[in-house]
Amino acid sequence: MKVYVIDNGGQWTHREWRVLKYLGVDAKIVANNVPFERISDGDAIVLSGGAPRVGMQERLGNVDEYLEKADVPILGICAGHQYMARFFGGECSPASIPEYGKVEIEIIEHDGIFKGLPDRIIAWESHNDEVTKLPEDFILLASSQYCKVEAMRHKTKPFFGLQFHPEVEHTQYGMEIFKNFLEEAK
Numbered sequence: 001m002k003v004y005v006i007d008n009g010g011q012w013t014h015r016e017w018r019v020l021k022y023l024g025v026d027a028k029i030v031a032n033n034v035p036f037e038r039i040s041d042g043d044a045i046v047l048s049g050g051a052p053r054v055g056m057q058e059r060l061g062n063v064d065e066y067l068e069k070a071d072v073p074i075l076g077i078c079a080g081h082q083y084m085a086r087f088f089g090g091e092c093s094p095a096s097i098p099e100y101g102k103v104e105i106e107i108i109e110h111d112g113i114f115k116g117l118p119d120r121i122i123a124w125e126s127h128n129d130e131v132t133k134l135p136e137d138f139i140l141l142a143s144s145q146y147c148k149v150e151a152m153r154h155k156t157k158p159f160f161g162l163q164f165h166p167e168v169e170h171t172q173y174g175m176e177i178f179k180n181f182l183e184e185a186k
Helices: 015-023 063-069 080-089 174-184
Strands: 002-006 025-029 043-050 074-077 091-107 119-133 139-143 151-154 159-162
Touching: 002 015, 002 063, 002 080, 002 174, 015 025, 015 043, 015 063, 043 063, 043 080, 043 119, 043 174, 074 080, 080 091, 080 119, 080 151, 159 174
Parallel strands: 002 025, 002 043, 043 074, 074 159
Antiparallel strands: 091 119, 091 139, 139 151, 151 159
């Protein structure tokens, strides 16, 4: 299985790559400005987090093209999640209470990437901005005390977004979240 990790300038992009490699995946980190044709042979795509405020940018490399053309599972993490939401008609804005460090997440829907997980997990956060309006074609999967849209999925496409960081060791069940995502690509 081949997974492309799209580098949006996040501090933990290499951790996403490392988790995928640990799970036996042929993972490659590529810049977010490579043409879609160069990653079209992938079985899945991970949109990494990014530099501060990147989720608020009008354009993020060629991520629009990936979201438009890909027919494989996509996992957006942090800024990748925010950008996915905006691309599909949702809204992002500065968080009323930015989240950093450990946060309790309530899982609302246990299908897809949260299959087999408990109702509440501890996850690692690092964000100033957040999704404030869920896109019309998405389902809310998880929330926290201060961030309503911690996780979402598209109703018909295998596209998922996570505000938190499953790739860091402080997130409970992070490895299971990645395994569940990879199951979507089989």
